Amino acid sequence: MRILVAGGTGFIGAALCARLADADHQLAVLSRDVLRVREPALGVARLDDLAGQPPWDAVLNLAGEPIADKRWSTARRSRIRSSRIDLTEALGDWVRRLQVRPRVWVNASAVGYYGIAESDEPVTEAASGDDSFSSRLCRDWEQAALQAETLGIRTCALRLGIVLGPDGGALQRMLPAFRLGLGGRLGSGRQWMPWIHREDVLDIIERCLANPHLQGPINCTAPNPVTNREFTRTLGEVLRRPTPATLPAWAVRLLFGQMGEELLLSGRRVEPQRLRDTGYRFRFERLESALADLV
């Protein structure tokens, strides 16, 4: 297939491009810094640079300003939103102008879609969100992507959990403290942390490309979500390090503001219902085996 990837230089995107290139797909990566695009993908700085190219079979949209590494100032909130929603709309406008349109569009979104309610009830794709920043962000981002459906393009909105991989993402931020035996739970530790191994994310994206029956929202989370308390204990066990510390909720709020409240102290018990219905078999179903593979 000929595939255009936005965000193909990122933690998920770079691994995905390597996998797709190995499978002999032809790739172009839309990037603000084309020097970071790895061969054999073609790096493009602007969509107009693709003029004159043969038609594209698929669009994969994984771009977005990092959301979990700093406090959400007003300027940052605006960058987080525009790097996702404006870019998705720009991709949509480009696709609309094409004579031959892609058959499939796969868009990243996140389990933040389901909001921040404190609850142990399992959440499937049928659930709705709330008025939190992350829920509104995911809703608006998905709505922008799902416009492609009106052009007859099959569109998959991946609601990603915390993606675990060896060279980036949340795990890379947690490991230094845990390796020193300073890891610990956040707040009560009762908030859910729906997680997924990056290899499963790549498998699911390949499945979305190939399976004409997959479309709409798809929860990309392993079938056994854990609470923050269980995550902390398991990571400590896998590393054979104690996890005695607790960062109290007030300290998380003081350090990280609303970002801490929504992304660190809240989390829903998300279930991969749609993937289950389609018979997807996860490579990593349990957190212990995923972490053992990664650390």
Ligand SMILES: NC(=O)c1ccc[n+]([C@@H]2O[C@H](COP(=O)([O-])OP(=O)(O)OC[C@H]3O[C@@H](n4cnc5c(N)ncnc54)[C@H](OP(=O)(O)O)[C@@H]3O)[C@@H](O)[C@H]2O)c1
């Ligand atoms: N990793 C996770 O655990 C996780 C969980 C849920 C949802 N997601 C979502 O999945 C997508 C991919 O995740 P990731 O972890 O691979 O993200 P990432 O490593 O932060 O990379 C995302 C890419 O987005 C582009 N980007 C960054 N800031 C941008 C900006 N201001 N304007 C336009 N483009 C910008 C960058 O590409 P260039 O520098 O090449 O332009 C970057 O390579 C993200 O949208 C993320 O929100 C990730």
